[in-house]
Amino acid sequence: MEPIAKNAALLIIDMQKGMADPTLGRRNNPDAEQHIQQLLNAWRQAQRPIIHVRHISRSAASVFRPGQPGCEFQDTLHPLAHEHVVEKNVPDAFSATGLERWLHVRSIQQLVIVGVITNNSVESTARSGGNLGFDVIVAADACFTFDQTDLSGRLWAAEDVHALSLSNLAMDYARVFQTSEILASH
Template structure:
């Protein structure tokens, strides 16, 4: 397990309430909140930086619109004093936001990511972060995603979607960790 630099920033992505109800499809990771909250507690106890990311959808009927209750962060995932909240409207947390500027001003070269959903906003943020030159760690057991239609009338199980995306990210874009590994790396 690699040691994480003192200024490695923990970035929870889209830990929002909307994902618990329709129209969102079933998810697989029953330990998402438990693992995410453990990461936040460990980062805070170690006085390490945290930057939260929230999706503010511009889609008219989205449950993630800023004026909808589902836009709110899940219980326990709200920023604490000194923890910024970056609001995005596309998949990548770096696009159309000041996340890169915030990280550069902190002198950060390492980011640790988790959240919803593995195959969309988490994956896209991992990829863009790596392309911007950050050393990226993905905490796989603190991510979750949804069952997806396969285009032929069937469904790809969320767990399989997650596994395929983690494999791709591990191959080229990120070091993949468990929650226990990330905490031990502090």
């Protein structure tokens, strides 16, 4: 892996307390938060740009609705005062948030994406970033998803959903690495 750009932004997607809601089901990658924390610490130490993305749901029943505890950032991954926060209402962090402009104003071309849900907000944001011309890297072991039932009623294990989502991204939109590889090239 080539070295990470000096101004590469770490984009932490939807690491909110609501992701622990048991109604979301069984998840994969129980060490994801630890890997995200390792990358966050490295980015803070190097004084590289960090962007925290928070999902703000429009649904009254959602744990991600403003004012609900689930909407808040997880305590160990809470943004510092100088770190940029993006609030979104759809899975894609580029959609109607000003994120693209924020990155261009700072001449940031490379993004390291971590967070949840792999096949939802992570994938849609990485796809948009790749389509917009950013050099997108996804940290495979710093993301997770949940078991998912497809339209035919078949239950897919979170591990399989995660692997397929990352494979989709690696085809055209992003490069996929492990946290250790990113830290080694940091």
